Amino acid sequence: MTGSSAPPFAVISGTQVQQALAGRERQVTELVEETYRLHGAGDSVNPPSYFLRFPDRPSARIIALPASIGGKVRVDGLKWISSFPENVAAGLPRASAVLILNDHDTGYPFACLESSIISATRTAASAALAADWLTRGRPRPARVGFFGTGLIARYIHTFLAGNGWSFDEIGVHDLSADSAAGFRGYLEKAGPGRITVYEDAEQLIRSSDLVVFATIAGEPHVSELSWFGHNPVVLHVSLRDLAPEILLASTNLVDDVEHCLKASTSPHLAEQLTGSRDFLAGTLDDVMAGRVAVPTGRPVVFSPFGLGVLDLAVGKYVYDEVTRSGELHVIDDFFHELRRHAPGPA
Ligand SMILES: NC(=O)c1ccc[n+]([C@@H]2O[C@H](COP(=O)([O-])OP(=O)(O)OC[C@H]3O[C@@H](n4cnc5c(N)ncnc54)[C@H](O)[C@@H]3O)[C@@H](O)[C@H]2O)c1
Numbered sequence: 001m002t003g004s005s006a007p008p009f010a011v012i013s014g015t016q017v018q019q020a021l022a023g024r025e026r027q028v029t030e031l032v033e034e035t036y037r038l039h040g041a042g043d044s045v046n047p048p049s050y051f052l053r054f055p056d057r058p059s060a061r062i063i064a065l066p067a068s069i070g071g072k073v074r075v076d077g078l079k080w081i082s083s084f085p086e087n088v089a090a091g092l093p094r095a096s097a098v099l100i101l102n103d104h105d106t107g108y109p110f111a112c113l114e115s116s117i118i119s120a121t122r123t124a125a126s127a128a129l130a131a132d133w134l135t136r137g138r139p140r141p142a143r144v145g146f147f148g149t150g151l152i153a154r155y156i157h158t159f160l161a162g163n164g165w166s167f168d169e170i171g172v173h174d175l176s177a178d179s180a181a182g183f184r185g186y187l188e189k190a191g192p193g194r195i196t197v198y199e200d201a202e203q204l205i206r207s208s209d210l211v212v213f214a215t216i217a218g219e220p221h222v223s224e225l226s227w228f229g230h231n232p233v234v235l236h237v238s239l240r241d242l243a244p245e246i247l248l249a250s251t252n253l254v255d256d257v258e259h260c261l262k263a264s265t266s267p268h269l270a271e272q273l274t275g276s277r278d279f280l281a282g283t284l285d286d287v288m289a290g291r292v293a294v295p296t297g298r299p300v301v302f303s304p305f306g307l308g309v310l311d312l313a314v315g316k317y318v319y320d321e322v323t324r325s326g327e328l329h330v331i332d333d334f335f336h337e338l339r340r341h342a343p344g345p346a
Contacts, residue, residue, distance in 0.1 A: 002332040007103050007110040009334035012180065012322055014114035019124045020321035021121050025128070028314060032125040033288065035069065035313040036255065040285030041163075042069035045307045048259065060084045067308030076102040077112025079115055079311040085216050087190050092153055094216065099315045107239050108335065115311065116151075118318065122310040124155035126255065126284075127235045131210060131303040134233045135251065138296045141233065145171035146210025147201065147222075148215030148238060150181035156212055156237070157190065167193040193252075201228050209233065213241045220266060225249050226301040236266065244270035245308040250299040251281050254293070259305040267303050 038044055045068040052062045059247050065079040081097035088094050097115035102108065144160070144167045146153045155186060157170075170193040173181040182195045187195050198204040205211055205227040205260060225245035228234075228250070236242060241258075247270045254260035254267060257280060260297045261268050270279050284302065286292040294300055337343075 001325045006057050007106065007108050008330040009109060010111045010322075010330050012111060012113040012318060012329070014117055015324050016327060017114050017318050020318040020325075021117065023162070025125070027158065028317070029125040029129050029163055031317055032122060033074070033129050034071070035307075035309055036126075036129075036285045037285075037288065037305065038069060038071045038202050039072075039309050040283065040289065043153070044068060045287060046256070046307055046309050048262065049305075051263065057084075059086065062337045065306075065308030065311060067312050069309045073316050074104045075312055075315050075316050076104060076107070077308075077312050077315065078102075079119065079315075081115065081119055083216075088150070092219060093130050093166055095151070099311055101145045101312070101315055101319060104123050111167075111315075113315050113318060115152050115315065118311055118314050119306075120151055120155040121159075122314045123152055123237060123306060124159035125304075125314075126304050126310060127156045127212065127237055130161065130235055130253070130284055130304070131165070131233065133284060133304060134294055134300050135210070137294065139209075140232075141201070141209035142167055143169040143171070144210045144212065145173070145198075146183065147173050147211060147213045147241070148205060148217075149174040149179045150216075150340050151215060151336070152214040152237060153183060153212060154186055156214065156235070161191060164332075166191070169193065169207065170195045171198055171204045171207050172196065173198045173201055182276040201229075202203070205232070206230065211235070213238045215241055217241050219264070220244070220269070222246065231297065234299060235247055236299045236301050237268075239265040239303055239305065242266045242301065244273045246299070247301055248274065251294055252299045253281055253284055253294075253300070253302045254285060255284055255304040255307055257283065260303055260308065262305075265303060265305065267274055268309065280312070 050064040062082045068076040078100045099113045099115035100109050101111040211232050213236045216240045220243040282292040
C-alpha cells in the first residue's frame with residue numbers, strides 16, 4: 001500500500017475458503033512446514049493465546065491468537081475462535097472462527113476470512129507433517145486409530161490421505177456412537193482400509209501404530225502405559241487426553257514449548273508433576289532441522305498447541321488464491337475517516 005490511501009477490505013466466505021483449499025493438501029502441508037521453520041528461526045511474533053471464559057457457560061471459550069509472520073507471507077493478524085461444545089447436540093459444529101489479516105506496512109486490516117476451515121486445515125496439515133517426520137526410521141504405520149471422531153479427525157484423515165498415506169486398518173473410537181458411525185460413513189466413502197469401531201479405548205490403542213487424539217476431553221482419561229507397549233506414534237491434537245505418566249515414558253515433541261506448557265495440557269501437567277521440562281525432547285522444527293533424533297524404542301507423542309502463525313500463513317494463501325481467481329468481495333468504503341482534519345469522505 002502506498003501514500004495515504006487505505007487498503008481495500010475484503011470478506012472471504014467459508015465457501016470461498018473451501019474452494020481455495022480443496023485438493024491442496026500437499027501444498028498446505030508444505031506451507032505449514034515452511035511456517036514452522038520460520039517460527040523456529042525467530043521470524044515470527046506469536047504471543048500466548050488469550051482464553052476468554054464465562055462463569056455462566058463453563059464449557060465454552062473463545063480464544064484470541066494474535067500473530068505476525070515474516071518470510072514471503074509477511075502479514076500480521078488475529079484468529080478469534082469459539083469453542084461451544086454444546087453446539088454439537090444442536091447440530092452445529094463446536095468451533096466457529098474468523099481470521100483478520102493486517103497489512104504489514106500500515107497495520108490496516110485488509111481481510112476477514114471464515115476461519116473454522118482454515119483452523120481445521122492448518123491443524124490437520126500440522127498433524128500430517130508430524131506423522132511424516134516422526135515415523136521416519138520406523139516402518140510406515142499401516143494401522144491408524146482415531147480417538148475422537150469429530151471435524152478435526154475428518155480433516156486429519158483427509159490430510160493424511162492427501163499426503164499419500166494409506167492404511168490397511170483404520171480404528172475408530174468415540175464416546176458418542178453417533179459420531180463414530182458418522183465418521184465411519186465418511187471413511188467408507190473416502191477410500192480403502194478395513195474399518196473397525198472399537199467400544200473399548202484400550203483395543204483401539206493396542207491396534208494402532210499411529211494414534212490420533214481429537215476428543216474434547218478437559219483432563220486425562222488415558223493412563224495405562226501398557227496400552228502403548230508397541231511404541232506407537234501419537235498425534236495428541238486434543239492435548240489433554242494422556243496422563244503425565246504416559247508422557248514421561250515417551251519421546252515428547254511439541255510445536256512451541258512456551259505455548260504448550262500452559263492451560264493444563266498433558267505436557268503442562270507433566271511439567272507440574274516433575275518440576276522440570278526434561279521430559280520434552282524438543283519441537284517438530286528441531287526434528288525437521290536434525291537437532292533432535294526420534295528413537296524407535298518408545299512411544300512418540302506430538303502435542304501441538306496450535307500456533308496463530310499457521311492460521312496467518314494458510315489465511316494469506318487463501319486470500320492470494322481468491323484474489324487470483326478474481327472473486328475477492330471487497331467492502332466498499334469500509335474505512336471512512338481517511339483525512340485527519342477534514343470530516344466526511346476522503
Ligand atoms: N492443537 C490444535 O492445534 C487444535 C486445533 C483445533 C482443534 N483442536 C482440538 O481438537 C479437538 C477436536 O475438535 P473437533 O472440532 O473435532 O471437536 P468435535 O466436538 O467435532 O469432536 C470431538 C469428538 O470427541 C468425542 N469425545 C469427547 N471426549 C471423548 C473421550 N473421552 N473419548 C472418546 N471420544 C471423546 C466426542 O464425542 C466428539 O465426537 C478439540 O479438543 C479441539 O480443541 C486442537
